[in-house]
Amino acid sequence: MHLKIALVFIYILVHLHWSGTVDICLEDEDCKIFDVYDKTVTAIPEKLKDGAHEIYFVNSQIPVIPKGVLSKNTQIKKIEFLGTSTHSVEVGAFEGLPDITTIEISGTNVTSLPVGVFKDLNNLQKLVLKNNKIYSLENGLFDDLKKLQALYLHMNEISSIEEGTFDNLENLLILNLAKNNLGSVSTSLFSNLKSLKLFRLYENQLTALPDGIFDNLPDLTEIALQELQQDLFVGFPSLKILTLHNNQLTSLSNFLFEEMLKITELSLSHNNLTHLPTGVFSPLKMLKKLDLSSNQFSIISADFFEGLEKLTDLNLQDNNIESLKQEDFKKLKSLSMLKLGNNKLQSLPGEVFDALPKLRKLYLNKNPWKCDCNLLPFYEWMKNNMAKIRSKAPEVCEFPKNLLNQLIISLIEEQLICLTTSPTTIPTLHTTTASTTNSQTLRFPSEIQ
Secondary structure, three states, X not given: OHHXXXXXXXXXXXXXXXXXXXXXXXXXXOOEEEEEEOOOOOXXXXXXXXXXXXXXXEOOOOOEEOOOOOOOOOOOOEEEEEOOOOOEEOOOOOOOOOOOOEEEEXXXXXXXXXXXXXXXXXXXXXXXXXXXXXXXXXXXXXXXXOOXXXXXXXXXXXXXXXXXXXXXXXXXXXXXXXXXXXXXXXXXXXXXXXXXXXXXXXXXXXXXXXXXXXXXXXXXXXXXXXXXXXXXXXXXXXXXXXXXXXXXXXXXXXXXXXXXXXXXXXXXXXXXXXXXXXXXXXXXXXXXXXXXXXXXXXXXXXXXHOOOOOOOEEEOOOOOOOOOOHHHHOXXXXXXXXXXXXXXXXXXXXXXXXXXXXXXXXXXXXXXXXXXXXXHHHHHHHHHOHHHEOOOOOOEEEEOHHHOOXXXXXXXXXXXXXXXXXXXXXXXXXOOOOOOHHHOEEEOHHHOO
């Protein structure tokens, strides 16, 4: 929390076009001294204020980070270049900083980093190089970073990584290579990362992953990928979070999740799934959160959720779901949150959620609700369960035109009527009629069977 306060303060100062030193003293903590430089700065000062151990260059006009420029500031523990005009980082740029633990260079024009740029940074724990224009990584670049725990390389243009690049990162816990241009990776590229717990590789140009790519990574607890060979996830006893979003997946293998017994969170959002194999999730006995949002589902079946007795959160928003039945959710006895926003629901049965005894949060907004007599049973359910409906935008009518954008819950029963062209179309119903122009018949909800 204290860190967030400090960062917000720095952000405000920068946007006020302020540069200089900030002393932030938080209760029960030592004072921290930050040096902050904005877009008016064109070069890195050779000597920073004594005691300043966190340095921020934000939108600064610094084209090059030169060799030895910070060597007189041995107290630095953290330095960040955020949105600067930097295009080059020289070998030895960070020499003379024995205690530095965090370096970030993000949102710059840097296209490559020379081997030796991180030489002798024996205490570096976090390296963030995201959202630059880096196109390749050379073997030896990270060799001196024995204590590195987190490496963020996402949102670059990386198309090639030399063999051995990550071999010395024996303590690495987090590796993010998402949103690059990788067309292939080798089995051995990550084989020495035996401590790795979180690995992200989605949104690249990969068409396949080599067999055994994760064989030597037994401690992985979170994987974010895009390609799904049937046996890809065999041998992950510790995996808890799996992210497979933002791909073009149209189907899943029946046995894809067969050995993933400890998974608690699974995201398949932003794909093109229209159907799921019966019981595809049944091995996931510990699954609590399932995200199927932003796919192409038009129908939902109870078979999709076979074995998910512990599921608490289900996200189905941003699909094409047109109808739901009570039976669809009958196997989700622990479900407490359900998101159905932005689908194509026009009406729902009144009992549709009766199979969910623990439901506490329901999201239904941005559906094209048809406010006629068919909606009445669900309208009654909504009135009796308002505490469960948590949509940020209220549920409103899209049809008929005279009720457009009316809050469903604000309507009265007499407004929920059905129009037919002729009473002969409903011969088995006893209705109360009223003459209208165009010879239409009004059916009132109290008489609908």
